[in-house]
Amino acid sequence: MKLVFERPKSLQETKTHYCPGCGHGVIHRLVAEVMDELNIREKTIGVAPVGCSVLAYNYFNCDMQQAAHGRAPAVATGIKRVLPENIVFAYQGDGDLAAIGTAEIIHAAARGENITVIFVNNAIYGMTGGQMAPTTLLGQKTETSPYGRNAQSAGYPIRVCEMLSTLDGASYLARAQVTDVKNILRAKSYIKKAFETQINKKGFSLVEILSPCPTNWGMSPSNAIFWVKNEMTKVFPPGIYKDWEEGR
Amino acid sequence: MEKILMKGNEALAEAAIRAGCQCFFGYPITPQSELPAYLAREMPKRGGVFLQAESEVAAINMVYGAAGAGARVMTSSSSPGISLKQEGISYLCGAELPCVIVNIMRGGPGLGDIQPAQSDYYQATRGGGHGDYRTIVLAPSSVQELVDLVYDAFDLADLYRNPVMILGDGILGQMMEPVVFKERPKRELPPKDWATTGMKNRKQNVINSLYLDPVKLEEHNWKLYRKYKEIEEKEVRYEMINCDDADYFVVAYGIAARIALSAIEMARERGIKVGLIRPITLWPYPAKAFEEVISRAKAFLTVELSLGQMVDDVKLSVNGRAPVYFYGRPGGMVFTAEEILKEIEKMRGWPDETGI
Ligand SMILES: Cc1ncc(C[n+]2csc(CCOP(=O)(O)OP(=O)(O)O)c2C)c(N)n1
Ligand code: SF4
Numbered sequence: 194m195k196l197v198f199e200r201p202k203s204l205q206e207t208k209t210h211y212c213p214g215c216g217h218g219v220i221h222r223l224v225a226e227v228m229d230e231l232n233i234r235e236k237t238i239g240v241a242p243v244g245c246s247v248l249a250y251n252y253f254n255c256d257m258q259q260a261a262h263g264r265a266p267a268v269a270t271g272i273k274r275v276l277p278e279n280i281v282f283a284y285q286g287d288g289d290l291a292a293i294g295t296a297e298i299i300h301a302a303a304r305g306e307n308i309t310v311i312f313v314n315n316a317i318y319g320m321t322g323g324q325m326a327p328t329t330l331l332g333q334k335t336e337t338s339p340y341g342r343n344a345q346s347a348g349y350p351i352r353v354c355e356m357l358s359t360l361d362g363a364s365y366l367a368r369a370q371v372t373d374v375k376n377i378l379r380a381k382s383y384i385k386k387a388f389e390t391q392i393n394k395k396g397f398s399l400v401e402i403l404s405p406c407p408t409n410w411g412m413s414p415s416n417a418i419f420w421v422k423n424e425m426t427k428v429f430p431p432g433i434y435k436d437w438e439e440g441r
Numbered sequence: 442m443e444k445i446l447m448k449g450n451e452a453l454a455e456a457a458i459r460a461g462c463q464c465f466f467g468y469p470i471t472p473q474s475e476l477p478a479y480l481a482r483e484m485p486k487r488g489g490v491f492l493q494a495e496s497e498v499a500a501i502n503m504v505y506g507a508a509g510a511g512a513r514v515m516t517s518s519s520s521p522g523i524s525l526k527q528e529g530i531s532y533l534c535g536a537e538l539p540c541v542i543v544n545i546m547r548g549g550p551g552l553g554d555i556q557p558a559q560s561d562y563y564q565a566t567r568g569g570g571h572g573d574y575r576t577i578v579l580a581p582s583s584v585q586e587l588v589d590l591v592y593d594a595f596d597l598a599d600l601y602r603n604p605v606m607i608l609g610d611g612i613l614g615q616m617m618e619p620v621v622f623k624e625r626p627k628r629e630l631p632p633k634d635w636a637t638t639g640m641k642n643r644k645q646n647v648i649n650s651l652y653l654d655p656v657k658l659e660e661h662n663w664k665l666y667r668k669y670k671e672i673e674e675k676e677v678r679y680e681m682i683n684c685d686d687a688d689y690f691v692v693a694y695g696i697a698a699r700i701a702l703s704a705i706e707m708a709r710e711r712g713i714k715v716g717l718i719r720p721i722t723l724w725p726y727p728a729k730a731f732e733e734v735i736s737r738a739k740a741f742l743t744v745e746l747s748l749g750q751m752v753d754d755v756k757l758s759v760n761g762r763a764p765v766y767f768y769g770r771p772g773g774m775v776f777t778a779e780e781i782l783k784e785i786e787k788m789r790g791w792p793d794e795t796g797i
Contacts, residue, residue, distance in 0.1 A: 205645075236639035238510065250647045256637035258509045258648040261532050264502035267494070271506025271514070272637065274464055274490045279639050297502070300495035 203228035203237075205254045214414025216371045216404025217245055220313055221252050223371075223381045224282070227388055228255065237280040238272050240265045244286035245319040263294025266301035269308045280391055282309040288318040291327040291351045298357070298399075305362030305396035309387045312353060312399055315406040316425060323409030327351040330428055335409070354401050354434040365390040365398035366434040372403075372422045376431070383433070395437045403429055444619040449584045449609065452620050453517075453543065454479035456591035459622055462541070463512040464490035466503035470519045471555040472611040473545035477517065497522040501529030501542075508538040509648035511636030513595055517543035519611075520561050521552065523569075530604055531570030534665070535650025539598035541591070542576070543607045545614040548772030557611035558772025559695060562750035565608050566724040573662060575669045577605040577676065578723040580694040584618035590721075592625050599630045601672055608723060610746065612696045612775070672725055679727035680719040681734075683709065687716030688737055689788055691781070692755050693744040694720045701744050704781035713789055723751070728758040738763045740788045744781055745769040764788075 200206065203225035211218045228234045234255050241249035243262035250257035260268040265283035273281045290298050290312050301308065317335055318324040324337040328350050332341040342350075354366045365387050369380035380402055387398035403425045405417035412420060435441060447455070454476045457465070465484060467477045477493065484491035490507075494500035500516050507514040518526060523544045533540060544565065548558040565578045577597050581587040587609060594605040637646045652658035683705060684690065693701040698719040708715045716734070718741075720727045731738075740763055743752040752767045759765050768784040770776050 235641040238637045238639065240506070247651060248653075250645075250649065254640075254645060256640050256646045258506060258637055259536075259651055260505070261502060261528055264498070264505075264529070267499040267502035268506035268509075270492070270499075271464075271466065271503035271508070272510045273506075274492060274503070275507045275510040275512040275514075276638060296495050297499050300499065 201225040201229045203234045203254050205252055207251050210248060212408040214405055214407040214417055216315065217313060219371045219377060220311065220402055220404060223384055224311055225253065226381065227385045231388055233280045240269045240283040242285040242289040244289050246284055246286065249284050263289050264297055266297040266310065270301055270306050273306060273308050282311060284311045287314045287326045287328040291353055302357045302363045302397045303360045307391055307394055307396055309391045310399040312401040313404045314401050314429065315404045317406050317409045319406050319409055330424060350428055352429060357399060358434045362397050363435055364396035364437040368401040368429060368431045370403040370421055370426060370431055372418050390437065442621045442623065444621055446617055446619050447584060448475055448615065448617050449587055450475035450614040451479045452584050452588050453591055456588040456622065457515050458483060458487055458489065460592045460595045461513045462515045464507050464514045466492050466494050466500040467516050467518065468494050468497045468500050468522060470522045472547055472614050473517050473519050497525035498528065501526040504540050505529055505533055505538060508540045509637050511633040511638055515541040519545050519547045520549050523561060527570035530576065531572050531574060532650050533604045534574035534576065535572065536648050537602040539602050540604050541594045541598055541607065542604055546610045554773050556773040557696065557746060557775060559610055559697060559746035560772045562723065562747060565606055574665060575724055577603060577672060578608050579605065580608045580721060580723050582695050582698045582719065584616065585620050587613060588620050588622060596628045596630065597676065601668060610696050676722060677725050677727045677729055678721035679730045680721060681730060682717040684716030684734055687714045688739045689713060689715040690718050690734060690738055690741045691715060691744055692718045692741055694723060697744050697746055700776060700778055701781055703778035704785060707778060707782050708785045713785060715785055726754045731758040735762050740764045740766060742766045742768060742784055742788050746772055746775065
């Protein structure tokens with residue numbers, strides 16, 4: 194029999210704790226496939242955030258450190274400075290990266306820290322039960338914006354790729370969505386490029402991935418996909434924001 | 442061996458490099474600034490990493506990452522900065538990561554001032570961050586001791602997989618004294634086979650402080666507790682000066698102990714038999730030292746540059762068996778030996794009173 198599909202070596206055999214229709218599982222798989230394809234698993238150290246993906250070390254089959262809320266880029270910096278020849282990636286949600294950890298991500302990028310960040314933007318705090326995130330859309334209802342996010346009292350969503358693209362230290366920045374096969378494959382190609390950026394010692398790379406959270410959005414998995422595609426992409430346009438190879 | 446005249450902060454930095462410190466992460470704050478400046482100059486030349494972080498919060502988390510990757514790593518700060526590092530210190534203790542944290546204390550609370558103080562004693566010895574944990578706390582009282590304790594700090598950190606704090610005050614950081622960098626025998630230390638260095642040819646290593654299973658969390662905390670007990674048994678350090686014939690005792694650490702010693706000499710000239718108990722480890726606290734003298738002790742006087750923090754540990758050690766008095770100034774201003782002498786004389790005047 195011909196083997197046509199198997200689990201990437203970089204993923205462990207674990208029962209998922211993610212909700213049905215959650216994007217985290219798909220994104221884990223993409224990162225793992227890229228690690229396999231680049232043959233870097235045995236020299237990679239991942240940093241898990243605080244958030245729904247806090248247990249990332251139970252999924253990725255590589256050395257892992259679990260970081261305090263928002264501090265993954267600092268922890269990754271510490272690792273990378275000690276082990277410059279290894280591959281270091283941080284995996285973060287939007288609450289983690291764009292709220293409590295804003296300083297850490299901006300400065301890791303500004304330093305051109307040679308690490309890769311996988312940034313999962315689901316426009317909400319998943320783990321703590323659906324509170325407003327810095328990436329929550331205007332009008333979006335959450336536990337702490339029950340009447341819809343209002344710019345006057347709660348400010349505006351933060352566009353991370355756009356913001357980081359002003360920093361000279363950032364070498365590769367891209368935003369994708371895990372909504373359909375084409376977009377998932379595109380997300381994977383961005384992730385691969387981000388790791389290649391690090392392998393080539395070109396500095397800081399980050400891939401933002403728009404990802405559904407059906408549970409806290411109060412939607413069916415399929416409606417959540419539509420919402421990413423139709424609503425989130427309006428505020429967070431997918432695409433490549435910075436690429437050292439193309440001089441942008 | 443060559444004696445060099447050096448400022449405390451710089452001597453500490455040099456000792457750290459000699460003790461094998463591979464990387465330093467910090468954020469500027471007075472009165473410890475000469476330490477990072479020295480390392481910024483020296484580390485790159487001597488194969489180490491120096492990085493000025495964007496904040497104390499980031500610095501301590503860089504320490505976490507580097508320690509987890511198996512390096513000897515240090516950070517330094519002063520009181521308000523140490524407050525910010527508490528989140529990371531709790532995580533370092535939870536994940537059992539070795540590192541050295543220097544606190545050159547200044548006056549607080551809040552922004553306070555940049556003058557010397559010893560008012561971070563509670564924070565240093567009681568944890569400071571969330572959770573049941575302890576950090577080993579070393580309190581030198583001279584520049585030479587500062588240097589010597591740096592080597593010990595790195596070894597103790599690696600031996601117990603635990604953060605070690607060097608607690609000094611502004612004077613110690615700023616004063617210049619002759620120091621000798623002695624060659625030290627290398628201590629046998631456990632291999633860092635738990636470090637995340639890439640999993641080639643072995644199982645996955647995970648650095649973590651999360652235990653979602655309550656049974657596992659409790660087990661982990663009991664394990665930490667047993668480690669702390671072992672440290673309490675094996676690593677207590679203190680110095681006793683003029684104690685052999687004494688019936689009164691001054692208890693002081695760090696710079697306060699230096700000043701107290703002058704006061705004790707003055708008291709002895711006046712015929713008061715007083716000795717000094719100087720804790721070197723503030724955690725584990727040297728309760729032992731008190732046992733040595735308790736049968737003949739008429740009273741104890743705790744002297745601190747705070748409103749009374751270590752005095753709690755003195756009272757716990759004495760446990761009601763003799764009066765315990767306190768004299769302190771809350772930081773910023775430093776007491777003189779004469780002021781302490783007055784307190785010693787008072788103590789002798791009230792031998793039968795119970796302590797404060
Ligand atoms: C210092 C600190 N503050 C708050 C929390 C609680 N907390 C846990 S997860 C989380 C939000 C995570 O949201 P996000 O990063 O968007 O990840 P998601 O769960 O959506 O994947 C918060 C606030 C914490 N663990 N630590
Ligand atoms: S709460 Fe949301 S982000 Fe968290 S696992 Fe469920 S769907 Fe995924």
